[in-house]
Amino acid sequence: MRRPTHPPAGPGYLDGVRAAAPIGIAAFAFGVSFGVLARSAGMGRLAPVVMSLTTFAGSAQFAAASILGAGGGVAAAVAAAVLLNLRYGPMGLSAASTLKGPWWLRALTAQTVVDESWAIAQRDDGRIDRHLLVGAGLLLAVGWVGGTAVGVLAGNLVADPASLGLDAAFPALFLALLAGQLGPRETQTTEGRTGSERPPTVSRGPSWSRGRSRLLAALGGALIALALMPVAGPGVPIIAASLACLIGARRS
Amino acid sequence: MTAVWVTVVAVGLATMAIKSAGTLLVGGRTLPPRVQAALEHLAPALLAALVVSQALGGSGGGFAIDARLAGLAAAAVALVFRAPLLLVVTVAAATAAIVRALG
Numbered sequence: 001m002r003r004p005t006h007p008p009a010g011p012g013y014l015d016g017v018r019a020a021a022p023i024g025i026a027a028f029a030f031g032v033s034f035g036v037l038a039r040s041a042g043m044g045r046l047a048p049v050v051m052s053l054t055t056f057a058g059s060a061q062f063a064a065a066s067i068l069g070a071g072g073g074v075a076a077a078v079a080a081a082v083l084l085n086l087r088y089g090p091m092g093l094s095a096a097s098t099l100k101g102p103w104w105l106r107a108l109t110a111q112t113v114v115d116e117s118w119a120i121a122q123r124d125d126g127r128i129d130r131h132l133l134v135g136a137g138l139l140l141a142v143g144w145v146g147g148t149a150v151g152v153l154a155g156n157l158v159a160d161p162a163s164l165g166l167d168a169a170f171p172a173l174f175l176a177l178l179a180g181q182l183g184p185r186e187t188q189t190t191e192g193r194t195g196s197e198r199p200p201t202v203s204r205g206p207s208w209s210r211g212r213s214r215l216l217a218a219l220g221g222a223l224i225a226l227a228l229m230p231v232a233g234p235g236v237p238i239i240a241a242s243l244a245c246l247i248g249a250r251r252s
Numbered sequence: 253m254t255a256v257w258v259t260v261v262a263v264g265l266a267t268m269a270i271k272s273a274g275t276l277l278v279g280g281r282t283l284p285p286r287v288q289a290a291l292e293h294l295a296p297a298l299l300a301a302l303v304v305s306q307a308l309g310g311s312g313g314g315f316a317i318d319a320r321l322a323g324l325a326a327a328a329v330a331l332v333f334r335a336p337l338l339l340v341v342t343v344a345a346a347t348a349a350i351v352r353a354l355g
């Protein structure tokens with residue numbers, strides 16, 4: 001296992017690429033199916049690829065393409081997509097303190113934030129690792145944009161992602177990363193491949209209470225999402241669930 | 253064709269603005285401890301919500317129970333046995349694919 005070229009103790013960009021590899025295949029397959037859907041929705045060949053490159057957020061793109069294809073109009077398509085992407089506001093804020101450089105570079109780096117890269121880049125101390133974020137985000141972008149290009153040019157050469165079970169890969173990834181967030185930190189650091197390379201975290205209070213407040217945040221997020229899913233439009237349950245993080249504000 | 257490009261440009265610009273708003277507003281400043289403490293709980297809150305919505309969400313909102321749930325259950329079993337991430341994701345996809353092929 002070759003170490004990344006960066007000498008510091010923390011993970012490097014390649015660790016992010018490696019960590020995202022399992023889900024990169026699913027991102028590619030869904031990129032293909034987005035390309036196919038967008039083409040059949042009358043978006044042409046170039047626009048879907050440009051959209052994957054600039055918007056780079058699966059659920060919003062699927063929603064926008066479906067609405068356009070069904071004749072729902074520009075305003076409805078844009079509103080649905082923006083609502084689905086509002087969750088990147090709090091995610092971007094949580095990554096803000098780790099991004100470095102001039103404003104344009106930070107704004108550019110923030111574009112690598114998607115659900116999966118942001119989740120993979122979580123450190124044990126609750127902050128974001130920039131190298132993991134960028135490495136994972138770039139790999140996912142290559143898969144997503146490349147898949148879209150294949151989809152619009154070649155059509156459905158790849159099997160339907162659902163028939164391969166790839167739609168189950170995303171909740172599984174998030175569950176695995178959630179388990180890592182809630183599990184005892186000691187076992188994580190001795191077992192985790194990248195965990196051993198992470199810098200020691202500054203302990204702030206007893207770890208059991210920290211684990212408990214994280215568990216409360218997770219339960220709160222799940223309950224908010226479950227309660228709103230039947231009544232609110234797509235996107236709303238997730239952005240509302242981010243409010244469960246306020247549980248953590250009581251404990252400082 | 254124009255409607256398509258208006259949508260692509262509007263959604264792209266809005267998404268880029270949403271993603272970069274945090275870093276552009278905060279810059280290099282250190283956030284107040286309470287805000288930082290809340291943000292450190294964003295991951296469990298959002299990850300749990302993403303598990304729920306990705307496993308149970310229907311395409312047009314609401315719930316849809318299908319093979320994804322079987323895949324998620326298999327992933328949970330793999331996690332109990334401390335399987336690595338690649339295996340957890342693969343087990344989930346394979347289980348969902350098998351359930352779909354049978355059903």
